Amino acid sequence: MPERLAEMLLDLWTPLIILWITLPPCIYMAPMNQSQVLMSGSPLELSSLGEEQRILNRSKRGWVWNQMFVLEEFSGPEPILVGRLHTDLDPGSKKIKYILSGDGAGTIFQINDVTGDIHAIKRLDREEKAEYTLTAQAVDWETSKPLEPPSEFIIKVQDINDNAPEFLNGPYHATVPEMSILGTSVTNVTATDADDPVYGNSAKLVYSILEGQPYFSIEPETAIIKTALPNMDREAKEEYLVVIQAKDMGGHSGGLSGTTTLTVTLTDVNDNPPKFAQSLYHFSVPEDVVLGTAIGRVKANDQDIGENAQSSYDIIDGDGTALFEITSDAQAQDGIIRLRKPLDFETKKSYTLKVEAANVHIDPRFSGRGPFKDTATVKIVVEDADEPPVFSSPTYLLEVHENAALNSVIGQVTARDPDITSSPIRFSIDRHTDLERQFNINADDGKITLATPLDRELSVWHNITIIATEIRNHSQISRVPVAIKVLDVNDNAPEFASEYEAFLCENGKPGQVIQTVSAMDKDDPKNGHYFLYSLLPEMVNNPNFTIRKNEDNSLSILAKHNGFNRQKQEVYLLPIIISDSGNPPLSSTSTLTIRVCGCSNDGVVQSCNVEAYVLPIGLSMGALIAILACIILLLVIVVLFVTLRRHKNEPLIIKDDEDVRENIIRYDDEGGGEEDTEAFDIATLQNPDGINGFLPHYRRGLLGGMSQDAV
Structure with a gap:
C-alpha cells in the first residue's frame, strides 16, 4: 500500500514539476506591466492597454501554459484547487468580479468570483472525459461591465493508473499441429487498457504466461504465443490450458494486471502406422455360400484420427488369392473379406491368406520412421454343405x-x-x-x-x-x-415364289422377255438353293415360247415369234418344271399364265380383253362407260314401270290353284350333243397352230356357253 501511494504521488507531481520548469520562461516573455492569470497561464487583457498590446496579448492565448490540470479520481475532504484567475486591474478593492462559463462550469468546476480561485467540486474520471473547455471573464462588480474580452482555456484531467488491462475476446482457443518444431507460432492475444497511452506507463502492457510452461512461451510485447517444446505428441496429450497475464506500468511492480485463458489443441498428423489387433484371424464358411458374401472382417488400429487413420486393405499372398478379395470399409476402418469364386469342400478344405493394411495418406515428414503398413495372416476353413447336383x-x-x-x-x-x-x-x-x-x-x-x-x-x-x-x-x-x-431334310419341292401372270404384247418382237420368275423352297440346304427349270417333255418344241436360266437363280420366259393375236387366242398356259438340288432332288410343276394384250408402240399394255378389241375405234373408254351407264339407267326405269303396271292390274291375293312357278328347259334335238361337239372343234378352225401349241378341245355347254383351255 505505501508503494501504491508513492506511485500515485509521483504521477501527481510529475506534471506539476514539468509545468514549474517551463512556466517561468513563458511568463518572462510578456511585458511586466501586463495582467497575468496565475497558474492558468492564460492572460486576461486590460481594456486600458493600447491596440498593439491587445494584439500581442491575444497571440499568447495559444501557448501551452494556457492549460490547467486536475488529477482524476481525487477525493479529499475539501474541493481540489485547480487554478486561479487574476488580473492587474484588481488592486484588492474587491471591485472586480470573476465569471466562469463553459463545460462543467457551476456543476464540476466552481470559481470564487472575488479571488478567481477555481475548484473541482466533483470526483473526475479521465476515461469518462479527458478535458473541459471553459471561458473566464473579469467584470466590474457594480456595473457588471466587462473589463476585458473573455478568455478561453482548457482544464485537462490528468491520468492515474486506475484501470487494469482487460482481454475483451477471451477465453481463447487455438490449434497447432502435433510434432511441430520449436518456436512454431500458435496465436496471439491482445489486452486493452483504458488508461492514457500517451501519458506515463499506465497503459504500457507486458505479457507473460502464468500457467502452460514449459510447453508454450509468449513474447512480452507482441503477445505472440509459440511452442516451447518440439515434437509434442497428440497421442500423449491433446489439449493444453495456458494462463496469460497482461500487466501495465511496463510490467513494473505496482502495475495493474489482467489474465485470460488459452486452450491449445494439438491437431493430428499422420505420424503413426496402422497396427492389426491380432496377427492371426480364423474364419469358417460353408461351401455353398453365395458369391460376394462377407466371410469376415479384419481391423488395423491407427492412433491417428480422421483421414490420417484411413487404411486400405489388400491380399498380398496366400493360396486363396483367386477365390477371395478384401475391400475397405471407410466408416468402420476395417477390411471385409468376400468370396469371389465358388468353393468346393471336396476339392480343398482350407485356405491361408496374408493381408496388408496401409495408410492411405502418407505424410512425407515421417516416411523415414518406417513403413506405414502392417500385415496379418487369415485362415479360412471351408465347411461341407449338401450341394445340389x-x-x-x-x-x-x-x-x-x-x-x-x-x-x-x-x-x-x-x-x-x-x-x-x-x-x-x-x-x-x-x-x-x-x-x-x-x-x-x-x-x-x-x-x-x-x-x-x-x-x-x-x-x-x-x-x-x-x-x-x-x-x-x-x-x-x-x-x-x-x-x-x-x-433340314429335303422334304419340300420348290415352287414359284408368287403367283405370276405374264402379259404378251401383240406387237411384241421375237426374243423379247415376257416375264422373269423366281422359285422358293421351304427347305434350307447347307449350300443354299440351286434350281433347275425345264418345260414338259411334250412342250420342248413349243413354237411360241422358250425359257432361259439366269445367273441369279431366276428364269426368263421369251417369245419365239411376233404376230400374236388375242382375237385368235387370248390366253396361253405354260407349265414349267422346277427341281431343287437336294438329295434326293424334288420337283414340282408350276403353270405360268400368259395373256395377249394390246399395247402401245412403246410397249405399254393398254387392254387385254377380246371385247375391247372389236369396239369401234372412234370410241374411248370413257365414252363406252357413259353409254353403258345410260343403258343400265333405262333398263331400271323400264323394269320399275312394268312392275307398277302389273301391281295395279293384278289382284293382291293369288289363288291357290294357280301355279306361279314354271321351269322350262329347251333342248335342240337336232344337234349331236357332246359327241357332235367332240367331232367338230371350232378352235381348230380359228387357230391352225393350236395343235403345236398344245391346245385341248373346246366343249360347248347346254346353254351355248364356251370355255377354253389353251397352252
Whole structure:
C-alpha cells in the first residue's frame, strides 16, 4: 500500500514539476506591466492597454501554459484547487468580479468570483472525459461591465493508473499441429487498457504466461504465443490450458494486471502406422455360400484420427488369392473379406491368406520412421454343405433331323452329386418349357428321346429345361437349359415364289422377255438353293415360247415369234418344271399364265380383253362407260314401270290353284350333243397352230356357253 501511494504521488507531481520548469520562461516573455492569470497561464487583457498590446496579448492565448490540470479520481475532504484567475486591474478593492462559463462550469468546476480561485467540486474520471473547455471573464462588480474580452482555456484531467488491462475476446482457443518444431507460432492475444497511452506507463502492457510452461512461451510485447517444446505428441496429450497475464506500468511492480485463458489443441498428423489387433484371424464358411458374401472382417488400429487413420486393405499372398478379395470399409476402418469364386469342400478344405493394411495418406515428414503398413495372416476353413447336383455342362446343344423316327434318342445330359456321400440323380423335363410334349427323358440316364414328329419349316429351335433332383433330398435340384436344333431334310419341292401372270404384247418382237420368275423352297440346304427349270417333255418344241436360266437363280420366259393375236387366242398356259438340288432332288410343276394384250408402240399394255378389241375405234373408254351407264339407267326405269303396271292390274291375293312357278328347259334335238361337239372343234378352225401349241378341245355347254383351255 505505501508503494501504491508513492506511485500515485509521483504521477501527481510529475506534471506539476514539468509545468514549474517551463512556466517561468513563458511568463518572462510578456511585458511586466501586463495582467497575468496565475497558474492558468492564460492572460486576461486590460481594456486600458493600447491596440498593439491587445494584439500581442491575444497571440499568447495559444501557448501551452494556457492549460490547467486536475488529477482524476481525487477525493479529499475539501474541493481540489485547480487554478486561479487574476488580473492587474484588481488592486484588492474587491471591485472586480470573476465569471466562469463553459463545460462543467457551476456543476464540476466552481470559481470564487472575488479571488478567481477555481475548484473541482466533483470526483473526475479521465476515461469518462479527458478535458473541459471553459471561458473566464473579469467584470466590474457594480456595473457588471466587462473589463476585458473573455478568455478561453482548457482544464485537462490528468491520468492515474486506475484501470487494469482487460482481454475483451477471451477465453481463447487455438490449434497447432502435433510434432511441430520449436518456436512454431500458435496465436496471439491482445489486452486493452483504458488508461492514457500517451501519458506515463499506465497503459504500457507486458505479457507473460502464468500457467502452460514449459510447453508454450509468449513474447512480452507482441503477445505472440509459440511452442516451447518440439515434437509434442497428440497421442500423449491433446489439449493444453495456458494462463496469460497482461500487466501495465511496463510490467513494473505496482502495475495493474489482467489474465485470460488459452486452450491449445494439438491437431493430428499422420505420424503413426496402422497396427492389426491380432496377427492371426480364423474364419469358417460353408461351401455353398453365395458369391460376394462377407466371410469376415479384419481391423488395423491407427492412433491417428480422421483421414490420417484411413487404411486400405489388400491380399498380398496366400493360396486363396483367386477365390477371395478384401475391400475397405471407410466408416468402420476395417477390411471385409468376400468370396469371389465358388468353393468346393471336396476339392480343398482350407485356405491361408496374408493381408496388408496401409495408410492411405502418407505424410512425407515421417516416411523415414518406417513403413506405414502392417500385415496379418487369415485362415479360412471351408465347411461341407449338401450341394445340389452339378451338370456336366452349363448348357447343352443337341441336333436332330426333322425326319427322325419317334422315340429315337437325340441326346443325353449327365449330372452328379458333388457331396462326398453321393446321392443318385433323377432327371425330368420342365413341362413349362415343352408345352406340346415333343420330347421325353429317361429319368435314370438322362437320355432325351423324340415324342412327336418334328418339322423344321414350322420351328427350327426348341428350348427346354432339364431338372436334376437328388433322390435322397428332393430339395436339392439343379436346372440346365437344352437347345435342340432341328436339321433340314429335303422334304419340300420348290415352287414359284408368287403367283405370276405374264402379259404378251401383240406387237411384241421375237426374243423379247415376257416375264422373269423366281422359285422358293421351304427347305434350307447347307449350300443354299440351286434350281433347275425345264418345260414338259411334250412342250420342248413349243413354237411360241422358250425359257432361259439366269445367273441369279431366276428364269426368263421369251417369245419365239411376233404376230400374236388375242382375237385368235387370248390366253396361253405354260407349265414349267422346277427341281431343287437336294438329295434326293424334288420337283414340282408350276403353270405360268400368259395373256395377249394390246399395247402401245412403246410397249405399254393398254387392254387385254377380246371385247375391247372389236369396239369401234372412234370410241374411248370413257365414252363406252357413259353409254353403258345410260343403258343400265333405262333398263331400271323400264323394269320399275312394268312392275307398277302389273301391281295395279293384278289382284293382291293369288289363288291357290294357280301355279306361279314354271321351269322350262329347251333342248335342240337336232344337234349331236357332246359327241357332235367332240367331232367338230371350232378352235381348230380359228387357230391352225393350236395343235403345236398344245391346245385341248373346246366343249360347248347346254346353254351355248364356251370355255377354253389353251397352252
